[in-house]
Amino acid sequence: MFLVKIRMQFAAAHRLARPDWTDEQNYALYGKCANVNGHGHNYVLEVAVAGDVDPETGMVVNFYDLQKVVEHEIFEKVDHRNLNADVDFLQGIVPTAENLAKRFWEVLEPHIRQGRLYSVTVAEGQSNIATYFGPQPQQVVF
Amino acid sequence: MFLVKIRMQFAAAHRLARPDWTDEQNYALYGKCANVNGHGHNYVLEVAVAGDVDPETGMVVNFYDLQKVVEHEIFEKVDHRNLNADVDFLQGIVPTAENLAKRFWEVLEPHIRQGRLYSVTVAEGQSNIATYFGPQPQQVVF
Amino acid sequence: MFLVKIRMQFAAAHRLARPDWTDEQNYALYGKCANVNGHGHNYVLEVAVAGDVDPETGMVVNFYDLQKVVEHEIFEKVDHRNLNADVDFLQGIVPTAENLAKRFWEVLEPHIRQGRLYSVTVAEGQSNIATYFGPQPQQVVF
Amino acid sequence: MFLVKIRMQFAAAHRLARPDWTDEQNYALYGKCANVNGHGHNYVLEVAVAGDVDPETGMVVNFYDLQKVVEHEIFEKVDHRNLNADVDFLQGIVPTAENLAKRFWEVLEPHIRQGRLYSVTVAEGQSNIATYFGPQPQQVVF
Amino acid sequence: MFLVKIRMQFAAAHRLARPDWTDEQNYALYGKCANVNGHGHNYVLEVAVAGDVDPETGMVVNFYDLQKVVEHEIFEKVDHRNLNADVDFLQGIVPTAENLAKRFWEVLEPHIRQGRLYSVTVAEGQSNIATYFGPQPQQVVF
């Protein structure tokens, strides 16, 4: 019963606003995060994989393989980008930390071949943190 | 199945000692934390809320609303204070990290209106960390 | 001979690009920082003031007064904003870390009334850091 | 329902390689971590204990007692050592983060007398993190 | 031309207030730091020593020797103490970060036998930082 986690940072701009709402409505809900020209963060991304250790290798999943997947599928597409405008798989959603975590999960999950994806965490700076644990209630054993 | 977390710091003094014990008894149990003139920490407080994302807003709970609740109910009452002497809702308890986490939960819980309070974590510096998960065994699904 | 420093974070979007250059020229120089829709950071801002300690108060400058100045003059104008579009005193410059440090200095300097402004540091995340020490060569004695 | 955690750092060298494999096989699996002369890390070690608070002391377990156990059983044996060559209880295993967490659990578990050992986390730097939750599926109630 | 620095943390309570002033005067100057029951911090202490490297040892000063001096002269006297009441060499001063840095310098300086003491830095948490560079203007060559 192991959990392995990798962590990386990326820098991106975002704006929290529904396109079908007025600026007033968006400011009322999202506050300064609705600023029309966007703002940005050094996001921290954590990807956790649960599983057993392969007794031959001593690993649940090779950290470097996992890093390569996350770099290729997520990091290269979001780093130094505008999350509202530049990222295909984020079109049509408001880029809250929760929605980012959920979409990142959906993008990553098919690529996790050792262990099973356990959670995706997106932190906007050091104070605001969102974790998604997947679409199906999991009976957790730890 | 999301967990959102906010994190903030506060500075406070505390002394670990039971008023009904002698100084010797308190030193024997609490060590240097029983120093009669108190000592202090930059505490880190983390509050986690579990829930589903509102598809309209893309949020479990508005980070700023949650921050405002924690600032108003906890931060303003403990920051730059003496936890043994200055805080109404801490009267009568020894301000260990565990007891702080439990009392903060009890103070915060009635104010969490979106999602449900999942845990309260109190860290004394970076080495000692206590988390309280509430009074009732929860059948966690993630 | 004292140096006192305050540190705070702000989140902002920026794009590195000269408006009088083509996108190709901007990409050639600024790389992924020239992405046309911008990107963002959790910037760290440090402001250092040099001086002697007032023997009456034991302070070079009141940390809270200094914080209030920096919050009012800088933080409130740049936090959750787009540094290319939203900030009056950044119009007409490319918002590199160096240029931000220099403009912040120029904005803050007239408001420092105890001690003298020694340096302004702007960090884009944890890896890239720029410090400005003011317009005039200072003969430093420490 | 509390979780208390202590965190400490140690510096150690390791090499990821199976002695029964060729260097080529080891490089193919472990990449640069198989470098024949080893490399090193400032490992972060976290030990979590679950339990209830003793109403008399306000603690699940005394942080200092827990720290003393971890220092004596783990820290003193691994700090500034070579994990492949110098540590008795690591003989015969490849010192991956997962294997370290598991072996540390097995060493620590008999010494935890208040609460029950919940997890052992070993981080190689800030990017690669492994957590072991013990040999038996635990029905967690929080 | 080298600078070597060690860094450690200690936890302490303090109150900013002049004993010869009224509470009103103290609150007016020191704000919430004047709270009558004190508050506390996890202070960070940095001690920097300048000098040349001994070609035989490759060191300006042995980090462990320097750490032992700072632990013995400062850490053991201030950790988990009340800086207003418990520390001999802090009697009669207001324990601002500036005054702490200055007093720590005066205590440490006679014990630095390799290299020369260059600066003492005291940080209250991560936002407020004070550095003292000694009583005499030094003509710095780096």
Place this chain on the structure above:
Amino acid sequence: MFLVKIRMQFAAAHRLARPDWTDEQNYALYGKCANVNGHGHNYVLEVAVAGDVDPETGMVVNFYDLQKVVEHEIFEKVDHRNLNADVDFLQGIVPTAENLAKRFWEVLEPHIRQGRLYSVTVAEGQSNIATYFGPQPQQVVF
């Protein structure tokens, strides 16, 4: 008058010991750092360049160019290596933090073409930090 700094981490093993000394002599001087099988760190490397801002680009030196130089000249040669055995330009020296900073300076200096190299800092973990300011006394103007 600007200083720009880049910061990166690398993992490496080292042993502090003079080959011409006995183990006893080495232990007497270097303590646990003389452990015969080595130990390791996540080193933090900071490289600072001083200069003026090019008014056309708003930069002292392009952060990415500087990063590429440091990655190519230092990082790729030391990361996940044994500093005693694996690195050409460290042969014949005891790999103390001071000696590493000095040798890194000597390797990097010819490659800094914009601005001038100001300092190289090597930190072993978060507690022990060494900075080298170059071979010649510099009259610093800030």
